[in-house]
Amino acid sequence: MSILYEERLDGALPDVDRTSVLMALREHVPGLEILHTDEEIIPYECDGLSAYRTRPLLQTGLHLRGCSA
Helix, strand or coil: CCCECCCHHCCCCCCCCCHHHHHHHHHHHHHCCEEEHHHHHHCCCCCCCCCCCCCCCCEEEHHHHHCCC
């Protein structure tokens, strides 16, 4: 069973340009590891609740390092 994002229940997601966000992050935080391709972010579409999946816009390595510390 898989429940994908449903706007009627979850509300509208903001319309955000992934490339613009990526460029801004790289400009303001040089050296930050940013996962941004579909292949890289698919593992993060389930945040502890595997039946409810929504792909994130980006994922940063900084957060991952903090979680593993």
